[in-house]
Amino acid sequence: MRLTVQNTPAAAAAAAAAAAAAAAAAAAATSKAAVPEVALHRRQLLETAASFMFIASSPLLLPAAAAAAPVLTMEYVDPQGTFKLQVPKGWQQVNLVPGTGILASWYDPANRGSDTLVVYAAPTAAASTRELGTAQEVGEALAGLSPGGSLQQWGSDRRSKGREYITTQVRFTGVSAGLFGAVLDIRCCVVAEGQKYTLRISSKADNIEGNAGWYQTVNRIVQSFQRAAAGRARQCFKPRASSTVAAEVAGPAAKAADNYPIVDIREQCKELRARVCNETLAGGLIYVSGGDLQHRNGADVYYKFRPSSDFAYLTGVTEPGFACLLDPETQRFTLVAPKVPEDAAVWWGGLPSLDQLAEQAGADACIYTEDLPQYVQQHHSDVQTLHILPGDDPQQQAQLLGLPHFAQHQQQAVQQLAGLQALQAVQSSSTGSTAGRSSSTSQQIQLSTAFLESTLHRCRATKTAAEVGCLMEASRGSAAAHKAMWAACKPGLKEYQLEAAFAHAAGQAGLMQLGYPCIVGAGANGAILHYERNSATVKPNDLVLVDAGAEFRHYTADITRTFPASGKFTAQQRDIYDVVLSMQQHALSQIQPGASWADIQQSTRQLLLQQLQQLGLVKGSADALTDAGIDRVFMPHGLGHFLGLDVHDVSDVGPVPQRLQAGHVITVEPGLYFMPLLLQRAFNDPKQAPLLVKPAVEALLDMGGVRIEDNVLVTDSGHFNLTMAADMPKEAAEIEAYMAAHNASCSSN
Secondary structure, three states: OOEEEOOOOOHHHHHHHHHHHHHHHHHHOOOOOOOOOOOOOHHHHHHHHHHHHHHHOOHHHOOHHHHHOOEEEEEEEEOOEEEEEEEEOOOOOOEEEOOOOEEEEEEOOOOOOOOEEEEEOOOOOOOOOEEEOOHHHHHHHHHOOOOOOEEEEEEEEEEEOOEEEEEEEEEEEOOOOOOOOEEEEEEEEEEEEOOEEEEEEEEEEEEOOOOOOHHHHHHHHHHHHHHHHOOHHHHOOOOOOOOEEEOOOOOHHHHHHHHOOOOOHHHHHHHHHHHHHHHOOOOOEEEEEOOOOOEEEOOOEEOOOOOOHHHHHHHOOOOOOOEEEEEOOOOEEEEEEOOOOOOHHHHOOOOOOHHHHHHHHOOOEEEEHHHHHHHHHHHOOOOOEEEOOOOOOHHHHHHHOOOOOOHHHHHHHHHHHHHOOOEEEEEOOOOOOOOOOOOOOOOEEEEEOOOHHHHHHHHHHOOOHHHHHHHHHHHHHHHHHHHHHHHHOOOOOEHHHHHHHHHHHHHHOOOOEEOOOOEEEEHHHHHOOOOOOOOOEOOOOOEEEEEEOEEEOOEEOOEEEEEEOOOOOOHHHHHHHHHHHHHHHHHHOOOOOOOEHHHHHHHHHHHHHHHHHHOOOEOOOHHHHHHOOHHHHHOOOOOOOEOOOOOOOOOOOOOOOOEOOOOOEEEEOOEEEOOHHHHHHHHHOOOOHHHEOHHHHHOOHHHOEEEOEEEEEEOOOOEEEHHHHOOOOOOHHHHHHHHHHHOHHHHOO
């Protein structure tokens, strides 16, 4: 949605906070009717929700009378996670939301008789008229607030003629010349019709007294808030499901199109080739092959073709037998195409002409493979090095270039290929010297595997906006496919039938290939990390763990959800699920540029041990549990990995980042499993056994495991959760609600 606000010095802040006010009013509604989803900036809602979590989880700050007061249950859903809270009525407390300049307080004023959220914010320095267009802009307006001023709002919701309204009134006290300035009263109405949401704002100026001294009160509890909000808040209460306010969920496709557009594949790959060329310092040409059809069985049965990821990165070409020749100095891109017999058109369809192929790929030229030696001699006669990937066959590349005398170097080339060593020299002429950049027709070309792979991997680790657009599209279709599987699930189905439901829905969403084999593990099979057999029968009380993602332009999503086959979590299942969810939320809260991935993983494992102790599954001190490696018994895999063209994508630093950088796309996938082999080893280990509550652990063996996995982009200011932006439910209550609404067998339970 787009907001247009005529600004006073405080209007941008007021408009932004009005969106937060509308969200809070929706959450406070007692009606059972569905609450419209209001698109807000992720960081704004996250911090506001965390603030409320702190208030709700700080019994020392509550008045004594609050213990007996009724509670208002609220739930905030954010791409970074879901935060639930219970707010006692009849008390007052103030809190600062870090990074935004917002203060918030809940109380029940006697003269109104309804719950009131008071949000305090500061004015922006400059007065201007601007359009607050995207959710990100709204968040930026909040983040730019300076100290001083206050906002007050209260609201209600109603339904009329098929429309749903959330109305809030906001009062803003600006600090200008003097202690108090003008008041801007904003009436904000959110109208929902189906999936269309409209925010209407009107305003009027007035004067009012305020109390700037409240900031001093707030600052005294900021440090406590920062310590408590990440972990202790979720442990202090067991909220029940109620109203939901969703951030960055309304219109996710439109948001993705705004921030991470799908661009012409030729322009996308041109930008990526330029990046690789700018990283190339060794001179020479780059040659990357796309691969060929792989024989499956019989005389003419082949596996469905997918080009190598590096070739797809540079060209976007999807057919077998092609290669890319790239000159880093001029960025000239030559597409090398197979020349197929004329009769091939009868069996497989013919290829376009060379000019057509060049146009389709955005290449400067297109040549047949058999013409490559002459082409290199004609256009790159002074080139001395051909950079290839270690996976490419030097003998094949030498033969393609028409380089003789290969046999005498073959053994050396194989050895160097295996060791990823530097150069493989092949003499293409018996006369003449080619030292330097000579124009001589005599040419010495070295086949080098020392350079190209690390360059490509370094470039691929940091995604462009166009690449993120592809990943967003893959996330959208994959999320829809996961939900289609929930709708299709019922006890008695085979796991492979759920896999088929996923693949069908992904195809319906426009995704032609899966990014990796689906993992569909029901019951105990959920504890097998790379379970791909998918042949068991789903039983009524099973948890079903599904790790599945599909590709868009070969960029894959990698999403895991765990759901109850019956549509309802048992109490035990819910306890385990909430442990994993809290672990993921904890990890997500720390993702920002410069953060240490090892530190995030370690603190998440510490939280796992704390939660296991609270569930009565382990015992002992935190140091003893950590030293014994108990966390590895229940979560033997890492917290996540790079994601992109490969599900376990590449980088120049390994499979996981050391320090997060803007442009990294990573998975965040904590899990908790009950694996017979690992548990039996632990029960027999003299160091680990005393720390395990064996009867309690053994009672959960049939549960299998729980994993929750989102795909996350590291941004300049924090991160963006692609999976949640694709409208992928994650809270247990959300999963149950979705299955009840879309699965006939669940709705009848």
